[in-house]
Amino acid sequence: MSPHFAIPRVGTGVDVHAFTAPGSGRPLWVAGLKWADDGGLDGHSDADVVAHASCDALLSAAGIGDLGTIFGTGDPRWSGASGATLLRHCAELVRANGFEIGNVSVQLIANRPKFAPRRHEAQAQLTAAAGADVTVIATTTDGLGLTGRAEGAAAIATAIVYRSADAPTHSG
Structure with a gap:
C-alpha cells in the first residue's frame, strides 16, 4: 500500500430529543440555527439533534468516544452549549487524534421546523463549525412514531475521516 493512500474510516451518529411544551420559553435550535x-428541544445543551448526531458520527469514525463521554450531562460547562460549539470541539478532537475529516452527511427526521428554506444556511453554519463539508437533508415519518406525532426530532449522521498524512500509522 502506498504511504500516500489513506483508508477512510466511517462513523455513524444518532440523536433524538423530545420537544418541550409550547410556551416553555426554550428556543428551538436545529442544524446550528435558531428557529x-x-x-x-429538551436537553442538557441546546439539544440540536443535527449537530449532536454529527458529533457522534465524527467521534465514532475516529474511534475516540461519544457525545455523552466527552460532554456528559454532569459537566456544567456544557449546560446550554450550542450544537455548533460542540461540533467545533469534536472536529478539533478528531484532528488532535491524527485524523482529517472528509465530510459529514446528516438526515433530520422531524415535522418541524420546515427545514428546506434554510438548508443552505444550516449547511454553511455546520461546515464552518466542522471545518469540513456538512450536508443536511430532511424528511418526515408520515405521522408515524415520536417524530411523526411531533413529540420530538431525530437525526442520523455519517462521517468519513482519514488518517492525516503526518499522523502515526497505528490502528485504532
Whole structure:
C-alpha cells in the first residue's frame, strides 16, 4: 500500500430529543440555527439533534468516544452549549487524534421546523463549525412514531475521516 493512500474510516451518529411544551420559553435550535418555532428541544445543551448526531458520527469514525463521554450531562460547562460549539470541539478532537475529516452527511427526521428554506444556511453554519463539508437533508415519518406525532426530532449522521498524512500509522 502506498504511504500516500489513506483508508477512510466511517462513523455513524444518532440523536433524538423530545420537544418541550409550547410556551416553555426554550428556543428551538436545529442544524446550528435558531428557529422561530415555539417550544424547543429538551436537553442538557441546546439539544440540536443535527449537530449532536454529527458529533457522534465524527467521534465514532475516529474511534475516540461519544457525545455523552466527552460532554456528559454532569459537566456544567456544557449546560446550554450550542450544537455548533460542540461540533467545533469534536472536529478539533478528531484532528488532535491524527485524523482529517472528509465530510459529514446528516438526515433530520422531524415535522418541524420546515427545514428546506434554510438548508443552505444550516449547511454553511455546520461546515464552518466542522471545518469540513456538512450536508443536511430532511424528511418526515408520515405521522408515524415520536417524530411523526411531533413529540420530538431525530437525526442520523455519517462521517468519513482519514488518517492525516503526518499522523502515526497505528490502528485504532
